[in-house]
Amino acid sequence: MLRIAIQKSGRLYEDSVQLLKECGIDLRNVKDRLRTEADNFPLEVFFLRDDDIPQYVEDGVADIGIVGENVLFEKNKQAEIVEKLGFGKCRLAVAIPRGLEYGGVTSLQGKRIATSYPFLVNEFLKKNNVEAEIHEISGSVEIAPGIGLADVVADLVSSGSTLFMNGLKEVETILQSQSVLIKNNQLDAAQQQLLDKLLFRIRAVKKAKRTKYVLLNAPNEKLKEIIALLPGMKSPTVLPLAEQGWSSVHSVLSEDTFWDIIEQLKAAGAQGILVVPIEKMII
């Protein structure tokens, strides 16, 4: 049995449970529980505060965990990142009152910085040879300058709207973060095997999210040109349509090149282009 620690409630909860679900792992009665077992995979799930997850994984109380890099690096625990998961994206940023001039990191010299990330902020200051006073607070960091508790803040930002509403502007990025799957450093062979099985599924789900299945109709004389535009997993599937002289072409496209290629396909004479999501992708 593999034990995974995920956030009990908060910004990572939904995406973590959703990821497991997409990997075909059904969790029953997750509401208000501290632990549960999956029905159809040898997985036990612990629901914890995100701050505690790195420690649990380092200690081997949980074998693996899902946590933000911000928390993982702040806690500075021994746990290995096995996969970036692509959700919970944010950055740890320094923000100052909007009216203030900013002349680079040295402007932070001697300032009082409110943050929930004292370790990471301290590393950042050291790296930049700046001395400042760190005030650790556990939440609502953005109001600290307004109430006179600090001069500046270092806090997590995604859209920046919270900073804006509190009259702050972002001036430095300390860390770019997203959620990651971490593992204990001493998994035994059986646990590693289960992790590999889970990872195989996670990668298939991630890959599918970045890829679309495309179906289109094309006059046969345009086929060569159209096929040249389509990468496909091996090569596109081409099937004859009931209407003479026409074919249906099926392929997969990656999100990065998707819109470019669709435009080129249209220009090359493709018609009736359908784009459908892919659930899993195994290559």
Ligand code: ATP
């Ligand atoms: P817990 O009760 O588990 O300690 P929390 O209040 O510390 O929860 P949340 O606010 O739920 O944490 O955020 C969890 C994680 O979501 C963060 O550590 C970070 O990795 C990620 N995240 C993504 N965007 C943001 C954001 N704009 N602000 C805060 N966290 C964010």
Ligand code: MG
């Ligand atoms: Mg927390």
